[in-house]
Amino acid sequence: MERMNVNPTRMMLTSLKRRLKTAVRGHKLLKDKRDELMKEFLDLARENGRLREEVERDLDGVYKNFTVASSIMSREVMQESLMFPKQGVDLTVGSKNIMSVDVPVFDFNTTANNEGDIFPYGFARTTGELDTAIQRMSDLFPKLLDLAAKEKETSLLAAELEKTRRRVNALEYVMIPRLQLTIRYIQMKLDENERGNQTRLMKVKDMMLEEAINEKKAKDEAAIERLIESQG
Amino acid sequence: MYKIGVIGDPVSVLSFKAVGLDVFPCEDGAEAKKLIRRLAESEYAILYVTEDLADEAASEIERYSDSRLPAIILIPSKEGASGNGLMNVRKAVERAVGADILFGGEE
Numbered sequence: 001m002e003r004m005n006v007n008p009t010r011m012m013l014t015s016l017k018r019r020l021k022t023a024v025r026g027h028k029l030l031k032d033k034r035d036e037l038m039k040e041f042l043d044l045a046r047e048n049g050r051l052r053e054e055v056e057r058d059l060d061g062v063y064k065n066f067t068v069a070s071s072i073m074s075r076e077v078m079q080e081s082l083m084f085p086k087q088g089v090d091l092t093v094g095s096k097n098i099m100s101v102d103v104p105v106f107d108f109n110t111t112a113n114n115e116g117d118i119f120p121y122g123f124a125r126t127t128g129e130l131d132t133a134i135q136r137m138s139d140l141f142p143k144l145l146d147l148a149a150k151e152k153e154t155s156l157l158a159a160e161l162e163k164t165r166r167r168v169n170a171l172e173y174v175m176i177p178r179l180q181l182t183i184r185y186i187q188m189k190l191d192e193n194e195r196g197n198q199t200r201l202m203k204v205k206d207m208m209l210e211e212a213i214n215e216k217k218a219k220d221e222a223a224i225e226r227l228i229e230s231q232g
Numbered sequence: 233m234y235k236i237g238v239i240g241d242p243v244s245v246l247s248f249k250a251v252g253l254d255v256f257p258c259e260d261g262a263e264a265k266k267l268i269r270r271l272a273e274s275e276y277a278i279l280y281v282t283e284d285l286a287d288e289a290a291s292e293i294e295r296y297s298d299s300r301l302p303a304i305i306l307i308p309s310k311e312g313a314s315g316n317g318l319m320n321v322r323k324a325v326e327r328a329v330g331a332d333i334l335f336g337g338e339e
C-alpha cells in the first residue's frame with residue numbers, strides 16, 4: 001500500500017484524522033446499505049425469475065392459440081379482424097424509492113368500453129379459437145406488465161448494488177488503509193522530529209554549561225593570581 | 233400519458249395488437265435498432281422486444297438498461313423462448329452479487 005504524498009505537518013495530521021473518521025463512518029453506512037440492498041435484490045431477482053418463466057410459458061400458449069386460429073381462418077380475415085382493437089391501454093408511471101434507487105412503478109387502465117366485450121370483430125367470420133386466444137392474451141397482460149416493472153427494478157437495483165459494492169471495497173481496501181498508513185507515517189515523522197529537537201536541546205545545554213564552567217574557572221584563576229600578587 | 237410498444241416479427245406481434253398495444257412489426261436487426269431508439273426517445277415507457285430481434289439489437293438495448301425509462305423487456309417470439317430473457321435476470325444477479333447464486337443450479 002502506497003502512502004499519500006503529503007507534508008508531515010501537524011495540520012495535515014489533523015485533517016487526515018478527520019478524513020479517516022469520515023471514511024470509517026461512510027464505510028459502515030455503505031456496508032449497511034449494501035446488505036439491505038442485497039436482501040431486497042435477491043428476493044426480487046428470485047421473484048423476477050419465477051415470473052418470467054410463467055410469462056414465457058403462458059405466452060407460448062397464446063402463440064399456439066393464435067397459430068391454431070390463423071390456420072382455420074385466412075390471414076386476411078385475421079388481420080382485418082384485429083385491425084382496430086377495442087381495448088386500449090393507458091399507462092401511468094409513478095416512482096418508488098428503494099434504498100435511494102428511483103424505480104418506476106407501472107399502473108395501467110384498460111380503456112375498454114365494456115369489460116365483457118373485448119373482441120374487436122363480429123363473430124360471423126371469425127372462429128372461437130381466436131376468441132380464446134385474445135381472452136388468454138388479455139388475462140396474461142397484467143402479468144406481462146408486472147414482469148416489465150420487476151425486470152426494470154431488478155436491473156436498476158443490480159446497477160446500484162454493483163456501485164455500492166465497489167464503493168465499500170474501495171473504502172475498505174484502499175482508502176482506509178492508505179489513510180491509516182499516512183497518519184502513522186506523519187506521527188512517526190513528528191515523533192522523530194521531537195526526539196531530534198530534544199537531543200539538540202540537551203547538546204546545547206551541555207555546551208552552555210561547559211562555557212559557564214570555563215568562565216568560572218578563568219575567574220577563579222584570575223582571583224588566585226591576584227591574591228598571590230598582593231601577598232608577595 | 234405513457235405508451236407501451238411491441239417490436240417483433242409480424243406474426244408474433246399480432247396477438248399483442250388484439251389487446252390494444254402499439255405494435256411495430258419489424259424483420260431485421262438494423263430496423264429494430266432504429267425503432268427502439270425512436271420509441272425510447274418518445275413517450276414509450278415499456279417496450280417488449282422479441283428475443284431474436286433483441287439479439288441483433290443488443291447494443292441499442294444495452295444503452296437503456298441503466299436508465300429509468302423505458303423498460304425494454306424481452307419476450308419469446310412465436311418460435312419459443314430462447315432463454316435469453318432469463319439470461320438477463322441471471323446477468324443482473326451476476327452483476328450485483330459477483331456470482332450467479334440464484335439460478336446457477338438449475339441447468
